[in-house]
Amino acid sequence: MKRILKKNINTKVRWNKLLSTGEWGKERGKFYSKIKNFLPKKKKIKALEIGCATGHGLIELAKTFSNIKFEGCDFSENGIKHAKKKYGKKINFFVHDVYKDKLNKNYDYILIIETLEHLNNPKKVIKKYLKHCNKLIVTVPYKEKGWKEHVYSFNEKSFNDMEEFKRYKIIKTNKDKKILLFIFEKQS
Numbered sequence: 168m169k170r171i172l173k174k175n176i177n178t179k180v181r182w183n184k185l186l187s188t189g190e191w192g193k194e195r196g197k198f199y200s201k202i203k204n205f206l207p208k209k210k211k212i213k214a215l216e217i218g219c220a221t222g223h224g225l226i227e228l229a230k231t232f233s234n235i236k237f238e239g240c241d242f243s244e245n246g247i248k249h250a251k252k253k254y255g256k257k258i259n260f261f262v263h264d265v266y267k268d269k270l271n272k273n274y275d276y277i278l279i280i281e282t283l284e285h286l287n288n289p290k291k292v293i294k295k296y297l298k299h300c301n302k303l304i305v306t307v308p309y310k311e312k313g314w315k316e317h318v319y320s321f322n323e324k325s326f327n328d329m330e331e332f333k334r335y336k337i338i339k340t341n342k343d344k345k346i347l348l349f350i351f352e353k354q355s
């Protein structure tokens with residue numbers, strides 16, 4: 168795990184601006200469908216996505232998995248406002264800041280999709296949310312060289328020093344983009 172951005176520009180003001188119209192991420196369903204193989208098909212479980220933006224990706228999973236009760240959260244009030252308006256009947260959304268807020272519920276799964284690379288202290292974030300779930304699924308861009316909003320670049324070995332880390336998978340999302348999917352489990 169390598170820091171590639173000195174100053175983290177991912178402020179709430181910035182994301183509220185990006186998510187102000189509700190258009191951002193309209194195409195995310197296709198990306199989220201790549202995660203389907205890692206979720207249980209039958210078992211009735213509760214799952215939370217942290218950093219769900221306007222929920223355009225999460226709804227794709229909610230439509231497929233009637234056995235999973237999904238919730239989504241994000242620190243952008245604009246993102247959550249649009250998510251509630253569009254998908255609030257199917258998914259419970261709430262405002263939650265990873266750095267400032269405590270989670271007052273537990274889940275079977277927590278998902279952090281294309282968000283960890285925007286955050287300071289990724290390992291601290293993983294440990295925080297593993298206290299609230301049995302399984303944590305994280306996706307990040309694979310070996311990224313640099314993107315203005317991405318604070319860290321990850322490779323296969325990024326979490327080898329964490330005992331909660333179980334396995335990874337490299338997934339091709341389109342012609343020239345690969346992501347890393349990491350699975351962590353709570354230590355018993």
Ligand SMILES: C[S@@+](CC[C@H](N)C(=O)[O-])C[C@H]1O[C@@H](n2cnc3c(N)ncnc32)[C@H](O)[C@@H]1O
Pocket residue numbers: 177182192195217218219220221224240241242243246263264265266279280281282285286
């Ligand atoms: C690149 S977007 C990914 C959105 C969505 N998961 C997807 O893949 O389409 C990153 C998301 O992380 C959220 N985010 C950034 N910092 C956050 C924080 N400190 N707490 C909660 N959410 C945060 C942003 O508002 C944004 O919605």
